[in-house]
Amino acid sequence: MRIHVNGEVHEVPDEMADRKLVDFLREDLDLTGTKVGCGIGMCGSCTVLVDGQVKRACLLTLGTIHGRQVTTIEGLAPREGLLHPVQQAFVDAGAIQCGFCTPGMVMAAWGLLLRNPRPTRAQVREALKGNLCRCTGYRQIIDAVMDAARRLAADRGEADEEDGHDGTIA
């Protein structure tokens, strides 16, 4: 089988067809940015993109992704030392606390923006409902995704739309 991860091709023997993608990533490739929070596809910590689609790596086996393109959090930034616009938006919005959900959340957000570049806040919430976060209450994560959408739109030369953040320091 040929497994494509972050642009690299890995030849793996057919006997590994039942191996979980998340174990392959974490244990065989040392791509530990993909986390395991529940192991049953309920928390989203292991979210990756497969051919641009949002998938839970704990539910996929290698056999099902033969020949397909897997993108993990490690493959998102354009190059070492640079952040992807979604990552930068998470940093700037204060969307990161313990960080355990963050890689999966970022991948789910990027997966959303690939298919819907200018989502509403409600659409962002809907797209992220399979990604649990216990720290942030999601507020700043939604802010970050909206901000990322704006940045990416600006990069494409599109006009800005306002989306305020109203936390107040009295």
Next chain:
Amino acid sequence: MAVTGREKAWRNDAVAKVTGRARYTDDWKVPGMLHAVPVYSEYVHATLRAIGTDEARACPGVVRVITAQDVPGTCRFGQIRRDLRILVDDRIRYFGDVVAIVVARTRAEAIAAAGRVQVEADPLPEVLDPETALREDAPLLHPEYGDNCVVHHKVRRGNHQDPLADADEVIEAEFETQFIEHAYLEPESALAIPRPDGVMEVLGSMQHPFSTRRFVAALLGVPLMDVEVRSVPMGGGFGGKDDTAAVVCARAALAARLTGRPVKMTYQREWSIRESYKRHPYRLRYRLGMGRDGQIRGAEVRILADAGACCSVTPWVTWRSTVQCCGPYRVPHVRADVLGAYTNHVFTGAMRGFGSPQVNFAVEQLIEMAGERLGLDPVEVRERNLLRQGDVTVTGQVLDAHVVSLGEVMRLALEDSDYRAKRARCSFGDPGRRPWYGIGFAISYRGMSLGAEGTDANSAILNVQPDGSVLVEAAVHENGQGCESAMLILAAEELGLPLDRLRYRQPSTSNIPDGGTTVASRATLMGGGAVVLAARDLKARMAEVLAPDLGCEAGEVRFREGSLWAPDGRSLPFQEAARRMYQRQQFPHAFGVFRAPRVTWDEETGQGDAYFTWVYGCQVAEVEVDPDRGQIRLLDLWAVHDCGRAVNPQMLLGQFYGGMAMGSGYALWEQVIHDKGRIQSLNFHRYRIPRATDLPDFHARVVEHPDPLSPSGAKGVGEPTNELAAPAIANAVYAATGRRFTRLPIRLEDGR
């Protein structure tokens, strides 16, 4: 000096976390590493007779199967009572008790073999109700303590024999709260590495490195110096990564000691929920005496907590409930009894809020019920009773050492949410209206840090390098809340340096004194206090040595904008100052200690200055109720909290939103379901924490009244934000339905 912009967030670990490079415990690998997994039994309460390990030992890849008999130290440990079994040595007391550890080459092999361990035990009668547990004839969980009563706290104030004697009206109500799970996204994990120098090095997902070290040292039977616990990024704790997480670290260390190889023990979610402690379920009975003038005359309170199978920190959790048992109100006569009882349920311990969410759920509904009886609206009845500057708490503490901003935060929250206008629109169960709408609120005061429950001090080390860069460390733990960033910001502010000149050095238990647990919303207050004091000490030392260079007195040197300044405008860059310090054999190094101001407590009367300072908050909830479908939707949630000072504003708001979310889950969805002592909600398909679609965009306002007793002016915020959503939502649901909900989580069919 503000060193971060107020708009943009700043965290020292943000880039590592957002790129997936941050290495949590399970992300580490070391050569020769083995994997360990726990073995549970199907019993809830049983005398252990034998553990059959032969079959498991014969399984592929298995290196060792460990039971209590292999323990060189003690299996029995705990922070207060030593009644927690790290490995069961006599009796299984709950469904999550671990009877053996299987160590194998791979985790999969260990899991396969764990299923082959046989447990022989004689079932004992189960005690699953805390009230029953306190009866004379109840079977004892820990016979050595004589009964199942873990603790009995009291408040005896004023005419405590008859606290309702002066009351014109008495309002009685009972409330019940549920077991809830912390649900940190990262399950417990530990990696123990036996070092050539004889030290057992432990990395782990735990929020109390020093307590973890005590657990490890006890199980191994070695002195504390032989165990070094290191901090690595942790995927959430919320109070939940104390005892159980420490136990997981101790078991990994035991396996490493017995095999002589590094051992990793990473939990599956099912094991984590099965074994780890929960928030205490409470039964609360109140009789509140009111005068016709709308003032509270007295209160009779009885609270019973289900402690589960061992003591853990139940005496401390229930102590906070005791101190705060009457809410943020003036109550002249009080008799309160707060008890905890052993049962064969999962044990209960620390969780964000720590004994206040239960009490607030009750008191903040009770005060409105009292107001209604007297014809006072929810605002008016609180205005007549809430604590103001110089008032006395139910434990006899005079609140005069800081700004008592309770009235202010309540007013602001009501204004922000447009409460009065919206209140007029509430449905109160109007049969002609669909859906129903309601708005409600709750207020609280909260004692900061540990109070009289424990010794409270923290330390910090500032170590200036010869090039003027600075290493900062404090005896606090990064649980994800951003405390490292707060320490760096406070040090940078005090030293007048840009943030890129400082780095946080994650301390290990071997290089900084035990500063207690990173709990009780105390990291910024206590660790930050130590950082500020260390920085002041460092500045004094540097000023003393370098004042002659600046042509002024030491006391005149100021640190700002990256330099040391004399009054006449002469300056010395900090980098050059550091170089000269080393040149003159004067190390620019400081060790700061912040000791909490004195607190007092009399356990017999429940009187004393319980906490050295307090914080105040108010949250307002709006709900929509669809009675036909039995659904409650949270429309909006507003929070105003006084936290002393905002050190890192965006991270502070993150604490607000996260606390509000967790509080909403407590109110509406979360419950750990037991069936005859066996937890059924073992993963997220059966345990529902709030999802992005469950919650609205929360609103937060920070009020800043710097605290004179806090070196940084800051207090804490992690817990206050998580203790008000449930009563606010319950009051909003009342305004929508006209019915009271006295049980959590709120289910429409429970309304009275």
